[in-house]
Amino acid sequence: MVPLSYYLVLSGFLFACGVTGFLIKRNIITIFMSIELMLNGVNLSFVAFAAHWHSLAGQVFVFFVMVVAAAEAAVGLAIIIAVYRTRETLNVDQVNLLKL
Amino acid sequence: MSVHLILFLAFGAVAVAGGVNLLAQTHPINSALSLIAVMAALAGEYLLLGAEFVAAVQVIVYAGAIMVLFVFTIMLLNTGEEERTKGSHIAILFGIPGMLVASLLVAWVMLRHSGTGAVAAGALPGDPRTIGQLLFHEFLLPFEITSVLILIAIMGAVVLASKPPTAPARKVD
Incomplete structure (x- = not known):
């Protein structure tokens, strides 16, 4: 038996890692991976709560989160490729204008 | 200490190490590989919680499809080490302590106020x-x-x- 709070602490730590990576990283792709890390942390708390409350709805939500993550990764990486094609850099400090 | 708790701690340690390594590495490909380690460890946690199908989908879709997309983009764009600027140093100066404080606060609140709810291994067969x-x-x-x-x-x-x-x-x- 593992207390529910242990799972929530692990989930919260992964989410905090994701937020920090989102803030301190300067490479667009790494920033994107930090978002995936945040989504993974949330998924863990969904599954833990599903087991705790004996409701499978939490596990179904995980699938929807995964679908949103997949869609976001596909569109986001396409945007990154488009940005790289016009600016030839992936550093967000140099991508500070919406226009070319 | 039950086997369940030992397995939870082992997978949790891998996940935490991967998450920290994602922040510590400067090359995107290393960050991507540590993120894959986090996802594999989380699949183990899902198995412990009894969510077999979620664990399989986590490995197939997340670690298999989404991360391959990431690695493919990193290879395609041929990215190098990330450059640190003045702004990113300030962000590191405030971001890392902020993350530690937030994690400790969450851990303290959870461990203190969450009651005695415990999750058994395979509690809910998914x-x-x-x-x-x-x-x-x-x-x-x-x-x-x-x-x-x-x-x-x-x-x-x-x-x-x-x-x-x-x-x-x-x-x-």
């Missing part, structure tokens, strides 16, 4: 049959909306990543 029945009856409308979302994402990715038709073709050096 086999594909049960998940599928739930997905196609109770969550049918969100499921169908999801398919539209995926379709839009596919079209958006194709439109965004394809070359603009008016731009002249760049010469290969």
Whole structure:
């Protein structure tokens, strides 16, 4: 038996890692991976709560989160490729204008 | 100390190490590999919670498909080490202590106020049959909306990543 709070602490730590990576990283792709890390942390708390409350709805939500993550990764990486094609850099400090 | 707790701590240690390593590495490919380690460890945690199907989908979709997309993009764009600027040093100066404080606060609140609820190993069997029945009856409308979302994402990715038709073709050096 593992207390529910242990799972929530692990989930919260992964989410905090994701937020920090989102803030301190300067490479667009790494920033994107930090978002995936945040989504993974949330998924863990969904599954833990599903087991705790004996409701499978939490596990179904995980699938929807995964679908949103997949869609976001596909569109986001396409945007990154488009940005790289016009600016030839992936550093967000140099991508500070919406226009070319 | 039960086997369940030992396994939880082992997978949790891998996940935490991967998350910290993602922040510590400067090359995106190393960050991507540590993120894959986090996802594999989380699949182990899902198995401990009894969510077998979620664990399988985590490995197949997340670690298999999404991360391959990431690694493919990193290879395609041939990214190098990330450059640190003055702003990123300030962000590190405030971001790392902020993360530690937030994590400790969350851990303190959870461990102190969450009561004695415990989760047994395999408490809720999430086999594909049960998940599928739930997905196609109770969550049918969100499921169908999801398919539209995926379709839009596919079209958006194709439109965004394809070359603009008016731009002249760049010469290969």
